[in-house]
Amino acid sequence: MNRTRTPLGRWWLYAVLTVALVAVVSPFVWMVLGSFKSEGELRQSPPTWWPHTASLDNYAHLFSRLDFGTYFTNSVLVAVAVTAGNLLFCSMLGYALAMLDFRGKKFVFLAVMTTLMIPGVVTFVPLFVLVANAGLIDTLPGLILPFLVSPFGVFLMRQFILGLPRDLIDAGRVDGAGELRIFARIILPLCGPALATLGILTFLGSWNNFLWPLVVAQTDSHYTLPVALALYSTGQNSTQYGLLLAGATVVVLPILAVFLVFQRRFIEGIATTGIK
Numbered sequence: 001m002n003r004t005r006t007p008l009g010r011w012w013l014y015a016v017l018t019v020a021l022v023a024v025v026s027p028f029v030w031m032v033l034g035s036f037k038s039e040g041e042l043r044q045s046p047p048t049w050w051p052h053t054a055s056l057d058n059y060a061h062l063f064s065r066l067d068f069g070t071y072f073t074n075s076v077l078v079a080v081a082v083t084a085g086n087l088l089f090c091s092m093l094g095y096a097l098a099m100l101d102f103r104g105k106k107f108v109f110l111a112v113m114t115t116l117m118i119p120g121v122v123t124f125v126p127l128f129v130l131v132a133n134a135g136l137i138d139t140l141p142g143l144i145l146p147f148l149v150s151p152f153g154v155f156l157m158r159q160f161i162l163g164l165p166r167d168l169i170d171a172g173r174v175d176g177a178g179e180l181r182i183f184a185r186i187i188l189p190l191c192g193p194a195l196a197t198l199g200i201l202t203f204l205g206s207w208n209n210f211l212w213p214l215v216v217a218q219t220d221s222h223y224t225l226p227v228a229l230a231l232y233s234t235g236q237n238s239t240q241y242g243l244l245l246a247g248a249t250v251v252v253l254p255i256l257a258v259f260l261v262f263q264r265r266f267i268e269g270i271a272t273t274g275i276k
Contacts, residue, residue, distance in 0.1 A: 013185065024238065031249060033049060034242070035246040036051045036054040038051075038055060038057070039242050056244055057242070059246050066228055071224060074143075077144075078206060079206040081148075082202060086150055089148060090153030090156070093149070093157070095183050097139050109158075113155070131146060136216075139216075143216055143224070157191065160193070168186050169186065172185070176274065200259055208251075210227060226251065
């Protein structure tokens, strides 16, 4: 009886997964195909999937109208700096909360969890006032410093490090290693999956961040790609959808490349940290 039910169950599973895959991939396929269409074809009704006459005009317009090199460099610098800061500081705090005993440990962890549950919009204005008082408006440090540590990253690293054997740490202490050396030589090499997961999620969030760079970056020289694309493709009377789709395609490519490179580690990190 089980032999007759198993293929049927797999067929339904494959059917559901196929429908989910089509639902997820279809917008991206339409975005890429739409970037090769003319503005008139994009606005026609009913819409078309395949472009009648494929053209690179949208991409040529994108690279000629925008100072693409500057915006791309700003996005890379901000995303890489924010990701590196989160990997370092979140793993350090996660190690302290998981393996060290100190006064106020429970209070610190409670503060991290409380911060995790507060929406970012609530802290947006106080954070902007703090950055403005520090004189960091319209600077790259103003885009980077407020996001060097995230409560989610601290929680993720703590949960992963809790699953590591304490015997390794005790052995390092017996050999005379300090906490910093134990962290660098023992803990970090074992945190590859969690670090990859945190790195991908942080890079994705920083690369796609729009509202904060829109408010803090006030001149062209400090715009990131999402901000520049939104400002230059949207006018007072109309929106250039072809330029938007071409820019969105270019913006997605680095994220896709990062995920493809670290996808194995990402899946391991999700599976071993208990995140559902």
